[in-house]
Amino acid sequence: MIVTNREHALDYLGLNQNLDTALQYISKTDLDGIEDGNHLIEGEEVRVKVQHMQTKPLDAAKLEAHNDFADIQMLLEGEESIGWCFRTEKLKETEAAPERDIYFYEGEFAKLDLKPGQFVIVFPDDVHAPGLATDEPSGIRKAVFKVKLG
Numbered sequence: 001m002i003v004t005n006r007e008h009a010l011d012y013l014g015l016n017q018n019l020d021t022a023l024q025y026i027s028k029t030d031l032d033g034i035e036d037g038n039h040l041i042e043g044e045e046v047r048v049k050v051q052h053m054q055t056k057p058l059d060a061a062k063l064e065a066h067n068d069f070a071d072i073q074m075l076l077e078g079e080e081s082i083g084w085c086f087r088t089e090k091l092k093e094t095e096a097a098p099e100r101d102i103y104f105y106e107g108e109f110a111k112l113d114l115k116p117g118q119f120v121i122v123f124p125d126d127v128h129a130p131g132l133a134t135d136e137p138s139g140i141r142k143a144v145f146k147v148k149l150g
Helices: 006-012 017-028
Strands: 002-005 037-042 046-054 063-065 069-077 080-086 092-097 102-106 110-114 118-122 126-132 139-148
Touching: 002 006, 006 017, 006 118, 017 037, 017 046, 017 069, 017 139, 069 126, 080 118, 110 118, 118 126, 126 139
Parallel strands: none
Antiparallel strands: 002 118, 037 046, 046 139, 063 102, 063 126, 069 118, 069 139, 080 110, 080 126, 092 102
């Protein structure tokens, strides 16, 4: 997992061509001005969903991971916590939907708090639980990028 912010997005160029496309988009685009919804950046290989949502309590965390895509989870408004652990840790897979490239787990995780403009890049070995409350559930606005790897 990489934890950074908009100002340092270009520091991570060179890891993957599609990731470069997403990071350049983050660096150049006023994400606060984008309408909620799904937006294709480079076809289905690099896309972003901007949305308003309500954070949930830690005990409602749903750990997930992906095999073919990296996620960039970027907070635009409010406060959000994200749960995280390595996929190799003692986790129990509870559900799999390979056709949607999503796998769900139960297990222990660390919590990371984000402020607006900050984001995490999670790779296939990073199990994550987005949309968690830092304290009490509240409204947030975020951008979730899907970046095809490989």
